[in-house]
Amino acid sequence: MAGTREREIGRNLKAGYRRAAAKPAAMPAPAKNMEECEKTVLRLQGVTKRYTLGETIVDALRGVDLEVKKGDSISIMGPSGSGKSTLLHILGCLDIPSTGKYYLDGIDVSTLSSDALAQVRAKKIGFVFQFFYLIPSLNAVENVMLPMVFDSVGEEERFRRAEKLLNDVGLSHRMYHKPNELSGGERQRVAIARALSQEPAVLLADEPTGNLDSVVGEEIISLFHKLHHDKCITLVTVTHDPGIANYSDKIIYIKDGRVVDISKGKNHAALKERLKTFVPSWEKNKR
Numbered sequence: 001m002a003g004t005r006e007r008e009i010g011r012n013l014k015a016g017y018r019r020a021a022a023k024p025a026a027m028p029a030p031a032k033n034m035e036e037c038e039k040t041v042l043r044l045q046g047v048t049k050r051y052t053l054g055e056t057i058v059d060a061l062r063g064v065d066l067e068v069k070k071g072d073s074i075s076i077m078g079p080s081g082s083g084k085s086t087l088l089h090i091l092g093c094l095d096i097p098s099t100g101k102y103y104l105d106g107i108d109v110s111t112l113s114s115d116a117l118a119q120v121r122a123k124k125i126g127f128v129f130q131f132f133y134l135i136p137s138l139n140a141v142e143n144v145m146l147p148m149v150f151d152s153v154g155e156e157e158r159f160r161r162a163e164k165l166l167n168d169v170g171l172s173h174r175m176y177h178k179p180n181e182l183s184g185g186e187r188q189r190v191a192i193a194r195a196l197s198q199e200p201a202v203l204l205a206d207e208p209t210g211n212l213d214s215v216v217g218e219e220i221i222s223l224f225h226k227l228h229h230d231k232c233i234t235l236v237t238v239t240h241d242p243g244i245a246n247y248s249d250k251i252i253y254i255k256d257g258r259v260v261d262i263s264k265g266k267n268h269a270a271l272k273e274r275l276k277t278f279v280p281s282w283e284k285n286k287r
């Protein structure tokens with residue numbers, strides 16, 4: 001079951017789609033010192049996040065510096081409560097730092113109004129979560145079309161794009177199924193197609209296989225990396241699974257709100273080889 005925080009994220013995402021569609025804000029210009037961040041898509045400088053709940057203060061992030069280059073695949077690992085989701089939410093503009101700077105594609109997001117932030121999020125970021133957050137009353141193709149209302153493209157074009165994306169994730173035969181008529185892996189593939197609908201520069205995933213069995217989970221991760229390679233999307237995945245993390249270029253370890261180690265993914269090269277001939281079981285077993 002999704003918890004309070006997860007439900008809040010779901011609501012924020014939906015509200016963000018609505019806000020971005022209803023009230024287009026002027027997109028901010030990239031910072032002048034862009035040469036410096038030319039190939040850096042995500043840059044955090046001394047980012048902290050403090051939550052205050054009555055008398056209780058939680059320092060979820062305590063000064064994180066991070067640089068992610070275009071086309072990198074990164075995994076974030078660390079114990080429960082170490083600040084992984086908080087970090088991902090800041091990277092995805094679902095939350096803002098308490099102090100420190102965050103540049104997304106050269107834009108200093110701390111200077112943005114909430115409407116502009118919703119715009120940046122809708123334009124540049126795709127999200128995939130453990131609990132999918134599909135809209136139960138909409139079928140697969142409608143769920144994928146939803147974020148595109150922002151694009152001011154006609155409904156026919158939206159449908160065409162959603163159809164293509166569902167085909168990319170092997171679900172062209174389930175376009176008219178509602179979420180409760182899909183398996184867990186299929187729901188996650190719809191969520192991935194939706195995340196890609198705006199052609200985001202960055203795909204952020206918070207424990208995307210946490211609700212799936214290990215075989216389907218492994219295939220979803222392979223699909224992520226295939227999309228990452230094919231579309232040169234920057235991929236940031238929070239995971240507890242070292243097997244999954246080892247498929248990334250880089251693994252960032254977080255403890256007590258700080259980055260304590262960065263290592264290379266051990267199976268990254270092997271994954272690249274595997275992807276050359278990767279055919280997921282849903283393609284083999286399509287009925």
Ligand SMILES: Nc1ncnc2c1ncn2[C@@H]1O[C@H](COP(=O)(O)OP(=O)(O)OP(=O)(O)O)[C@@H](O)[C@H]1O
Nearest residue numbers: 051052053058060079080081082083084085086087
């Ligand atoms: N909205 C909030 N208000 C107050 N405290 C919060 C809030 N969100 C997270 N926290 C606290 O911040 C800390 C970091 O939480 P976060 O969700 O980032 O951890 P995590 O590393 O993702 O953990 P997990 O692996 O269990 O998902 C935790 O101590 C958590 O209780």
Ligand SMILES: [Mg+2]
Nearest residue numbers: 084085086206
């Ligand atoms: Mg978390």
